[in-house]
Amino acid sequence: MTLQIPFDNTYARLPSNFYSKLTAEVVSAPSMIAYNFPLAKELGITGENDQDIIEIFSGNKVALGSDPLAQLYAGHQFGQYNPQLGDGRALLLGETIKADGVRYDIQLKGSGPTPYSRSGDGRAWLGPVLREYLVSEAMHALGIPTTRALAVILSGEPVMRENLLPGAILTRVASSHIRIGTFQVFSARRDWTSLKILLEYAINRHFPSADGPLGFLQEVIKAQAALIPKWMGVGFIHGVMNTDNCQIAGETIDYGPCAFMDRFHPMRVYSSIDKMGRYAYGSQPDIIVWNLAQLATALVPLMPDKDKAIEAFTNAINDMPRIVKKNWLKVFAKKIGISSIQLGDEDLITKLLNLMADGHADFTNTFSTLGSSSTRDQFMEPKKFDIWEKEWQIRISTEKDPIIHMKQANPVLIPRNHRIEEMISAALKEDYVPFKRLQRALSSPFAQNAAFSDLRRPPLETEEIKATFCGT
Numbered sequence: 001m002t003l004q005i006p007f008d009n010t011y012a013r014l015p016s017n018f019y020s021k022l023t024a025e026v027v028s029a030p031s032m033i034a035y036n037f038p039l040a041k042e043l044g045i046t047g048e049n050d051q052d053i054i055e056i057f058s059g060n061k062v063a064l065g066s067d068p069l070a071q072l073y074a075g076h077q078f079g080q081y082n083p084q085l086g087d088g089r090a091l092l093l094g095e096t097i098k099a100d101g102v103r104y105d106i107q108l109k110g111s112g113p114t115p116y117s118r119s120g121d122g123r124a125w126l127g128p129v130l131r132e133y134l135v136s137e138a139m140h141a142l143g144i145p146t147t148r149a150l151a152v153i154l155s156g157e158p159v160m161r162e163n164l165l166p167g168a169i170l171t172r173v174a175s176s177h178i179r180i181g182t183f184q185v186f187s188a189r190r191d192w193t194s195l196k197i198l199l200e201y202a203i204n205r206h207f208p209s210a211d212g213p214l215g216f217l218q219e220v221i222k223a224q225a226a227l228i229p230k231w232m233g234v235g236f237i238h239g240v241m242n243t244d245n246c247q248i249a250g251e252t253i254d255y256g257p258c259a260f261m262d263r264f265h266p267m268r269v270y271s272s273i274d275k276m277g278r279y280a281y282g283s284q285p286d287i288i289v290w291n292l293a294q295l296a297t298a299l300v301p302l303m304p305d306k307d308k309a310i311e312a313f314t315n316a317i318n319d320m321p322r323i324v325k326k327n328w329l330k331v332f333a334k335k336i337g338i339s340s341i342q343l344g345d346e347d348l349i350t351k352l353l354n355l356m357a358d359g360h361a362d363f364t365n366t367f368s369t370l371g372s373s374s375t376r377d378q379f380m381e382p383k384k385f386d387i388w389e390k391e392w393q394i395r396i397s398t399e400k401d402p403i404i405h406m407k408q409a410n411p412v413l414i415p416r417n418h419r420i421e422e423m424i425s426a427a428l429k430e431d432y433v434p435f436k437r438l439q440r441a442l443s444s445p446f447a448q449n450a451a452f453s454d455l456r457r458p459p460l461e462t463e464e465i466k467a468t469f470c471g472t
Helices: 037-042 050-057 126-141 180-188 192-206 212-233 281-302 306-335 345-358 363-368 382-396 402-409 417-427 433-442 450-456
Strands: 019-021 031-035 069-071 075-077 080-082 090-097 103-109 148-160 164-174
Touching: 031 050, 031 433, 037 148, 050 148, 075 180, 126 148, 126 164, 126 417, 126 433, 180 192, 180 281, 192 212, 192 281, 212 281, 212 306, 281 306, 306 345, 306 402, 345 382, 363 450, 417 433, 433 450
Parallel strands: none
Antiparallel strands: 019 069, 031 148, 069 090, 075 080, 090 103, 103 164, 148 164
């Protein structure tokens, strides 16, 4: 049966200065590694013809109704503004609408050069593509808003990085690819007409109840203030929280040098390009506020009274840390079995995190075993944990169903860095068994499954991954 995608494209009908229309660069010998059939069904995609899947999601064939384009945006990268970025290796194929009425983008990543590629080749190599497939789908299974992965296609052609590596193309799905940087590029160019069109489009697509620029800003603040604490709750470190990697609808996007912590430390950094620790685990709540301040700055020119706008936007940004902290407390309270937060709970949580940092405790295993005798084994000095545990037991004795809350909040499995690297190493030898196994395991991260018990183990000293890489 021929593959059919029910495209209903709106971004392609925006003014031509929002994007560059082009088709993907043809590859010589594409083949399929993974295809997310359940997600395809949700998107209304019909037909399971492997050759059609390969041709369309390699970019070799333009599907009926597709209107491929590379989006324009700018952004702050590690605090420095870059006036023009854009999709340097990605193409938006078009949009579909799920049965629930929500609109989604379908995008190729690694499909060849675009006008925004600068000196890049527009390609991706297999390792980062498989990582993004696994990690984004794991985030979805963890209940964290995220882009999703529809397909992985081998291009059949090598790409040059430090050496020759197999090329691959990821098909990514998102509620949109509109970023803070999309607003920044038009504001910086003083193109108020395009900025207003973008704002109206974004409101209609994502926040139809928002009232103008301030209402829109408040909705984006709300979405991001909910997202970051969820990252924190599973020990996730994005690694490159640039404004061009910050999607306005509050979905996790652009899984470059991302990582999940093993041993807990509040300032843990994995990204090889984050030399100063700007995007460390514990800095993420502050950085998201900084990013939203850049969005506010971009939106000010759309307000008729600039002085009142600056005051209102400043108040909204200044209130954001409170919202983030409130959501963080909800996330971590549930992780220790508390659903009705009381005075003193934040201190109890902070004490545990400090003990974990001092005791080199594994983040995931500490929380997933909490309440069992094995939790103290996570700590270098378990007697210090014993003191905290007694205080905690007294606190949760007044809670209803604390164990249920903890099981819902604490995953047993995460995409551990050393397992991801093992999977990539195997894939480079054309062995996809570890990839398929991680797929199965991470689809049910809260389940106790003896078949995947080995995946719970933290890395040995020789297995520890200390730096992760963007892959571009």
